[in-house]
Amino acid sequence: MTxxxxxxxxxxxxxxxxxxxxxxxALPAPMVWGQETKxxxxxxxxxxxxxxxxxxxxxxxxLGFTLEMTALDSDSVTQRAATQPDSFDIADxxxxxxxxxxxxxxxxxxxxxxxxxxxxxxxxxxxxKLTPESVIAQGTAPHSVGFTTGVDGTSFVDEExxxxxxxxxxxxxxxxxxxxxxxxxxxxxxSELLNPEFKGKASILDISSIGxxxxxxxxxxxxxxxxxxxxxxxxxxxxxxxxxxxEAKQNGQFRAFxxxxxxxxxxxxxxxxxxxxxxxxxxxxxxSQGIPCVYQPLEEGYRSWGGGIGLSAxxxxxxxxxxxxxxxxxxxxxxxxxxxxxxxxxxxxxxxKNFMSEDEWGFWFEGKPAVGDITNPFGxxxxxxxxxxxxxxxYDRMGAVACWNAVMDENQYMVRKWNEFVAA
Amino acid sequence: MTDSIATxxxxxxxxxxxxxxxxxxGWLLAxxxxxxxxxxxxxxxxxxxAVSFWGATEWTIYPAFQFDNYEFLLSSDVTYRVFVNxxxxxxxxxxxxxxxxxxxxxxxxFHVRSLTWQxxxxxxxxxxxxxxxIIRMISWIPFLGRNGLANSAxxxxxxxxxxxxxxxxxxxxxxxxxxxLYTLFxxxxxFNTMMRIDKSLIEAAADAGASxxxxxxxxxxxxxxxxxxxxxxxxxxxxxxDFITVRFMSGSQSANVGRMIQxxxxxxxxxxxAATAVVLxxxxxxxxxxxxxxxxxxxEL
Numbered sequence: 156m157t158x159x160x161x162x163x164x165x166x167x168x169x170x171x172x173x174x175x176x177x178x179x180x181a182l183p184a185p186m187v188w189g190q191e192t193k194x195x196x197x198x199x200x201x202x203x204x205x206x207x208x209x210x211x212x213x214x215x216x217x218l219g220f221t222l223e224m225t226a227l228d229s230d231s232v233t234q235r236a237a238t239q240p241d242s243f244d245i246a247d248x249x250x251x252x253x254x255x256x257x258x259x260x261x262x263x264x265x266x267x268x269x270x271x272x273x274x275x276x277x278x279x280x281x282x283x284k285l286t287p288e289s290v291i292a293q294g295t296a297p298h299s300v301g302f303t304t305g306v307d308g309t310s311f312v313d314e315e316x317x318x319x320x321x322x323x324x325x326x327x328x329x330x331x332x333x334x335x336x337x338x339x340x341x342x343x344x345x346s347e348l349l350n351p352e353f354k355g356k357a358s359i360l361d362i363s364s365i366g367x368x369x370x371x372x373x374x375x376x377x378x379x380x381x382x383x384x385x386x387x388x389x390x391x392x393x394x395x396x397x398x399x400x401x402e403a404k405q406n407g408q409f410r411a412f413x414x415x416x417x418x419x420x421x422x423x424x425x426x427x428x429x430x431x432x433x434x435x436x437x438x439x440x441x442x443s444q445g446i447p448c449v450y451q452p453l454e455e456g457y458r459s460w461g462g463g464i465g466l467s468a469x470x471x472x473x474x475x476x477x478x479x480x481x482x483x484x485x486x487x488x489x490x491x492x493x494x495x496x497x498x499x500x501x502x503x504x505x506x507x508k509n510f511m512s513e514d515e516w517g518f519w520f521e522g523k524p525a526v527g528d529i530t531n532p533f534g535x536x537x538x539x540x541x542x543x544x545x546x547x548x549x550y551d552r553m554g555a556v557a558c559w560n561a562v563m564d565e566n567q568y569m570v571r572k573w574n575e576f577v578a579a
Numbered sequence: 580m581t582d583s584i585a586t587x588x589x590x591x592x593x594x595x596x597x598x599x600x601x602x603x604x605g606w607l608l609a610x611x612x613x614x615x616x617x618x619x620x621x622x623x624x625x626x627x628x629a630v631s632f633w634g635a636t637e638w639t640i641y642p643a644f645q646f647d648n649y650e651f652l653l654s655s656d657v658t659y660r661v662f663v664n665x666x667x668x669x670x671x672x673x674x675x676x677x678x679x680x681x682x683x684x685x686x687x688x689f690h691v692r693s694l695t696w697q698x699x700x701x702x703x704x705x706x707x708x709x710x711x712x713i714i715r716m717i718s719w720i721p722f723l724g725r726n727g728l729a730n731s732a733x734x735x736x737x738x739x740x741x742x743x744x745x746x747x748x749x750x751x752x753x754x755x756x757x758x759x760l761y762t763l764f765x766x767x768x769x770f771n772t773m774m775r776i777d778k779s780l781i782e783a784a785a786d787a788g789a790s791x792x793x794x795x796x797x798x799x800x801x802x803x804x805x806x807x808x809x810x811x812x813x814x815x816x817x818x819x820x821d822f823i824t825v826r827f828m829s830g831s832q833s834a835n836v837g838r839m840i841q842x843x844x845x846x847x848x849x850x851x852x853a854a855t856a857v858v859l860x861x862x863x864x865x866x867x868x869x870x871x872x873x874x875x876x877x878x879e880l
Contacts, residue, residue, distance in 0.1 A: 409830075425725070
């Protein structure tokens with residue numbers, strides 16, 4: 156029936172489609188399995204945090220279609236989402252960016268009834284409360300921009316409307332990083348950043364939208380002022396906040412400012428700086444050089460951030476179905492485990508648990524001492540046996556969030572003032 | 580040109596076509612360069628000037644003709660502070676690169692006798708340029724740091740009791756990096772003009788009883804002026820337009836005009852960045868215009 160050459164030609168593809176058929180029958184969700192799926196390409200762009208090639212490779216393996224990843228900085232991400240809706244299918248953005256981009260109508264709302272694990276998404280992204288007793292933090296809290304009125308909705312609603320703007324994927328709680336060996340005493344307040352004791356040995360990040368929030372945490376901790384909403388300051392509050400920091404800068408409080416991840420690692424590892432705003436993986440990078448560095452939990456709480464994926468308004472038909480498959484796959488655990496083993500949190504922790512060892516789950520999520528060495532997904536040892544995560548368990552850390560990254564109404568004014576601060 | 584064509588056409592009509600073809604070929608010969616300059620120099624500058632009058636919202640820019648960008652720029656005292664800071668960097672860097680560059684070029688041109696050695700030593704000067712600008716700059720950071728080589732050496736020699744903080748992330752480190760990066764731009768043109776000084780002039784000066792310093796000051800320096808001027812233009816243009824050296828070596832703590840433009844661009848404020856760029860361009864052109872008043876490079880070359 157077939158010539159030899161044809162058998163040789165088709166053997167691989169027969170095996171492949173056979174495997175796909177098995178997978179399709181094994182998975183209960185309505186999947187768009189078929190030869191056509193392989194031709195689908197979804198273009199995703201976002202910040203580097205979760206735009207990982209490993210994810211694209213796993214998508215190809217598990218779902219069959221191609222995911223193209225583009226990593227940009229958060230300013231470019233915002234611009235692209237707002238101005239070039241046809242240049243992407245999936246936008247991987249932070250919630251404060253969503254607040255800016257959603258009104259442009261470039262993203263479409265997602266039907267939560269098609270999201271298999273919707274009910275398991277942590278409360279922060281649904282009603283804003285981690286636990287029923289939680290108090291909602293200031294700033295652009297994810298749930299406040301997480302829902303809209305309908306598929307074409309342009310405004311945000313407070314309750315769970317069944318239409319989500321972004322599907323949460325990754326989030327974390329940020330605080331100050333310190334060098335315990337060079338400080339030699341406990342640090343427990345944000346105000347320590349401006350303590351004259353650390354004159355010439357402090358640093359803050361030179362990214363205005365995040366830096367201003369860290370500053371607000373410090374100002375409140377110093378007892379100078381209590382903001383009605385740190386995430387939405389008035390012009391006077393911006394002037395006052397930057398005034399305090401300009402004075403500190405002129406007194407030589409800061410050794411340097413940093414803008415990139417690597418810079419923050421180098422400042423800390425070289426001992427130029429002993430206390431600074433920092434991101435979780437940067438702490439790990441310092442520690443992996445054998446240098447003690449602590450992601451210090453502080454009394455006033457954390458500054459938190461969250462990201463999610465949104466769908467382009469122009470997505471329809473099979474591509475849209477594929478995008479829903481992708482979202483369901485995203486929340487089904489593999490990516491969550493991958494991210495959690497780097498110190499981030501997954502939106503559906505309980506599915507991620509299946510993709511982590513008991514020790515890893517205990518260390519990263521439950522705040523228990525590590526039984527063996529903890530490695531990251533790339534095989535590097537991150538923590539030795541016996542180590543405990545700074546800040547403790549998921550509930551200890553995410554339960555102590557004081558504010559979320561935000562975009563202010565007076566953003567442009569704030570940016571100009573920030574430039575003056577840098578030039579001062 | 581047109582005059583000569585007109586007169587020649589009137590007197591010798593038969594030569595008219597010859598002149599015209601010479602004229603045409605002149606245009607043709609100049610056109611590739613003119614085209615390249617028009618596309619890659621004039622057009623971008625025109626575009627920058629046009630955009631500098633546009634308006635911007637938080638994430639879009641829209642065509643308009645308004646003076647808001649300039650108004651904000653020229654009314655903010657931050658702008659003046661930043662421009663003064665930029666000029667300060669340029670001036671100090673210029674002094675050091677000139678002193679070092681002149682000395683190196685003088686040594687190469689007048690003390691090294693054989694041409695082979697001159698070329699060998701000159702090539703030696705360019706070796707650092709085999710690596711990237713950024714790498715050469717960043718390699719200062721671990722050297723000058725609080726626990727860096729410089730401080731630990733000074734500490735172990737007992738020269739200082741505690742690490743010098745001002746070595747890194749200060750104006751000192753910025754200027755050090757500038758001098759390191761740009762001295763060669765001073766050495767090359769000065770060396771070039773020095774090599775073309777007629778040696779008999781120096782012998783004549785010696786015969787006339789001039790001391791070494793007198794020869795240097797009254798013979799060599801005036802004859803080297805065009806080289807000094809070209810080097811000066813290089814260094815000033817490079818320092819005025821820099822942003823990355825200031826960012827890394829000052830630890831983002833100092834600002835110059837380049838960083839101001841970069842900040843605007845990263846925040847999608849292209850019109851405001853364009854306006855700053857136009858003001859910077861005018862400043863630099865003005866400075867070069869003044870410099871050229873002192874030396875007529877075209878004549879001297």
